[in-house]
Amino acid sequence: MSVRLTDEPLRVDAAMRELEGPGLGGVTLFAGRVRPDRGPGGRVVALLYEAHEPLATRALRAIETEARRRFRTDRVVLWHRVGRLRVGEVAVIVGAACSHRAAAFDAARFLIERLKVAVPIWKTERARPVRRPRPRPGPSAGRSRGSGRARRPAAGRSRAG
């Protein structure tokens, strides 16, 4: 899927597969990772990413449509992760496949610049680990689906540090 807002890890090899197509010789991918910046509350160990759904998905789709039109490609990815990400984890992957490299570079740059200003996604610094959720019984409890992408913003999360 070319537009994705997910709490699952993002992978560039999956993005490459999404960008396959006849004649698409040049693929440019950009991946943004959580940096260990120093914030007001100390050294950042994690970022909480949240989105206002369904506006965020609608905005991603609008960017996709414009990129296809401007750069004459029908293979674009705009993937953003939500939830709590540790330093080094991939928060965003954008990419474009075009017949030639110049268009692929321009398209990928366009995608990330637009995404940053036009999509209701936010990051909040977590300078210390927040308390872990209590482990739940059963092997299927490892993933907390939907965290960070709820229509309602997560309430009552206190800023660490």
Place this chain on the structure above:
Amino acid sequence: MSVRLTDEPLRVDAAMRELEGPGLGGVTLFAGRVRPDRGPGGRVVALLYEAHEPLATRALRAIETEARRRFRTDRVVLWHRVGRLRVGEVAVIVGAACSHRAAAFDAARFLIERLKVAVPIWKTERARPVRRPRPRPGPSAGRSRGSGRARRPAAGRSRAG
């Protein structure tokens, strides 16, 4: 390894791992794939990539050094595949990790533009499959290491079509 000339398939997820490092928040990757162009001998089904070693590796390292200096990153990949590649296979991956995205885009673009003009690597069209090498006995014979990267150019390969 940041500079690589290999007859093994190139993978963007391996390139991403190579580009990890503290504070490197932005990673731009470019991958070039074999396009099914129409050449003088018919529809291209494969390209034979060859390099003049060790000049090619030396040229790749010189590009790496210049990119590190110009874009202030110490994480760069310049990987090129040699040998016979089918349509859709990845022939080249370049990438750069920087603290911010503008530098990562500029560095990756620099890497691929320089690679194309300054590294003794060539592609020759194969419009029809050349005859396959006879299968060799044993499970370890699947890979023909070093094809296309020999110091001596492959002699006697006739152009198909």
Place this chain on the structure above:
Amino acid sequence: MNRPTGSVTVLLFASAREAVGRGELAWPIPPGGLTAAALVAAIGAKFPRLRPTLATCRFVRNGGYLDDLETRLRPGDEFAVHPPYGGG
């Protein structure tokens, strides 16, 4: 004092949520009605830490960006406070 005539749901994201301490408020509509501008002023008055953030925010009613803050809100409306976006 008259009874309120329904309420709007206020969604607060990121720095706005952290300034208020929760991500959702049910805000009563007074009998005379409530414009978006009046709602923004009222939540800023009730949560002083939110004021600097509010100056940088965009507002969204029922999924559409609000250009005209004189728009009158209706019972059941969702009114979202969007601090500057920070994806990527």
Place this chain on the structure above:
Amino acid sequence: MNRPTGSVTVLLFASAREAVGRGELAWPIPPGGLTAAALVAAIGAKFPRLRPTLATCRFVRNGGYLDDLETRLRPGDEFAVHPPYGGG
């Protein structure tokens, strides 16, 4: 006719190899010696299909690009013919 005084190894890549039909030639050095320019002229004369390609090529002796084609070649030298590069 005098005997040649050793030879140089000529490496031909890509379109140059395809024009000649093989990637490597052992080219004898005549008694009077052999400059790079004379070698290029001689292989162009022997392989007419190679001539258009040669006009676009760079030449490499023992791993270093040759700017001065009046350079005299020595026995055992490796002389590579590089058509325009096409990586990526």
